[in-house]
Amino acid sequence: MLTIAIPQLYCGASGRKGAYNRQEVGLARAFAALGCRALAVYPDTSLSAPEAEDLEPNVRVLYLPARALAVHAFYKSWQPLLEEGVDAVHVMGDNSLGVPGLYRFCQKHGIFFYSQLGALKSDSRTPAVRLVMDLLLRRNLAVYRRTPTYAKTPAVAKEMESLGVSCAGVMPVGLDTAIIPMIPGTAAEVRAELKLDTAARYLLFVGRLDPYKRPMALPPLLEQLGPEWHLIVIGQGSLAAELDKAMAPYGDRYTRIPALPNTAVHAYYHACDVFVNLNDHEIFGMSLLEAMYAGCPPAARRAPGPELILEDGVSGVLADTDAALPDAVRRAAADPEMGPAAQRRVNEHFLWGNSAETALAMLEKKGVPAHG
Structure with missing residues (x-):
C-alpha cells in the first residue's frame, strides 16, 4: 500500500488539534479513500517527542517537534517519515523556508517529492521582509525546478512559469466533505x-x-x-x-x-x-x-x-x-x-478527491513503488 505524507511547513493555528478544515487532513482522507495510507504531518513547538492520532483507517495525523521562525516551521527531525514507511511527500510549501531541508531528506532516503503551490512571492506588507523572502525563494525554486510541481490556480501556474518552474498542471484545493x-x-x-x-x-x-x-x-x-x-x-x-x-x-x-x-x-x-x-x-x-x-x-x-x-x-x-x-x-x-x-x-x-486522483496518476506514471 502506497504511503503518502502531507507535511505542513507553516507554523500557525491551522494545524492544531481541533482546527477546522485542515487541508492536509482533507487530502489525507481523499488518498485513503483511493486505497492509500496517508499521514497529515504538523509541527508543534511544544513537543519534545512525536505524537500520533489515528482519525480513521489509513488516516494518521503526526505532530512532530519543531522550531518556528515567524510563520516558518523547522522540524527537528524528519526521521518519523522513515519509521512510518513513507513513499512520497505531497508538499504545499509555497515559499516556506523549510522546503529545501525536507527535499534533501527525501532525496537522501528515496522518498518521492512533489508539490502543490498556492503562492510564491511574499505577501508581507513590510518591504524589507518581502525583499528578504523573495531572495530566499530562490532556494525553493531550485527544488521546484527538479521535481513535479502543481499550481493551485492558473495565476500561480503563470507565476511559476515566469520564474522558470515547469508547471505539472493545475491542482486546486478541495473541500473535505x-x-x-x-x-x-x-x-x-x-x-x-x-x-x-x-x-x-x-x-x-x-x-x-x-x-x-x-x-x-x-x-x-x-x-x-x-x-x-x-x-x-x-x-x-x-x-x-x-x-x-x-x-x-x-x-x-x-x-x-x-x-x-x-x-x-x-x-x-x-x-x-x-x-x-x-x-x-x-x-x-x-x-x-x-x-x-x-x-x-x-x-x-x-x-x-x-x-x-x-x-x-x-x-x-x-x-x-x-x-x-x-x-x-x-x-x-x-x-x-x-x-x-x-x-x-x-x-x-473542487473536492480533495480530484487532487488525490491527479497526484496518484502522476505517481503511477513515475513508477513510485510502495515500500511501507
Whole structure:
C-alpha cells in the first residue's frame, strides 16, 4: 500500500488539534479513500517527542517537534517519515523556508517529492521582509525546478512559469466533505430555525474583517441593493467596529455574528440567497467553495480564486469593480439554476478527491513503488 505524507511547513493555528478544515487532513482522507495510507504531518513547538492520532483507517495525523521562525516551521527531525514507511511527500510549501531541508531528506532516503503551490512571492506588507523572502525563494525554486510541481490556480501556474518552474498542471484545493454537516429541510425551514425573515433577501459574508477581505465595501453594496435585502456577516477582525458603525443606519437589516462553530456556519449557507466575496486578490476562497457546495450562488470580485472556481454567469457572477457588485448580486439571486450549478461545479472539480486522483496518476506514471 502506497504511503503518502502531507507535511505542513507553516507554523500557525491551522494545524492544531481541533482546527477546522485542515487541508492536509482533507487530502489525507481523499488518498485513503483511493486505497492509500496517508499521514497529515504538523509541527508543534511544544513537543519534545512525536505524537500520533489515528482519525480513521489509513488516516494518521503526526505532530512532530519543531522550531518556528515567524510563520516558518523547522522540524527537528524528519526521521518519523522513515519509521512510518513513507513513499512520497505531497508538499504545499509555497515559499516556506523549510522546503529545501525536507527535499534533501527525501532525496537522501528515496522518498518521492512533489508539490502543490498556492503562492510564491511574499505577501508581507513590510518591504524589507518581502525583499528578504523573495531572495530566499530562490532556494525553493531550485527544488521546484527538479521535481513535479502543481499550481493551485492558473495565476500561480503563470507565476511559476515566469520564474522558470515547469508547471505539472493545475491542482486546486478541495473541500473535505467529511467535516461538512448535513443541513436537513428546505431553505425556508432553515431560515425559520435561524429566526430569519422568510420573505427577505439575504446576502452573506463569511470571513475575517481585516483590510485584505475588504469588508468596508459592504455598506455601499447594501445601500445599492435596496430595502428588501438584509446582510449577515459572520466574522471578526480589525475592522469589525468600523463596519458595525457604518452599518448602524441599516438597523435590523444588518446582523453580525462574531463567531460560530464552523459546523453552524453551514446552516447560513443554506439559508441565504447570495454569498459575496469581496477580496480582489483572493488566491482561492474556502468559504466560497463551502457556500457553493451548499447551493448558495456567489457574487465575487474578480480575482484568481473566484475566476478559477466559478463559471461567470453559470455557477456564480464575477464583478470587475465594486460598482458592479449590486448587479452581480441581483443576477445571482434571480437565476434559479445558479445555486444547483454552483453545487455541481464544486462536486465535479473542487473536492480533495480530484487532487488525490491527479497526484496518484502522476505517481503511477513515475513508477513510485510502495515500500511501507
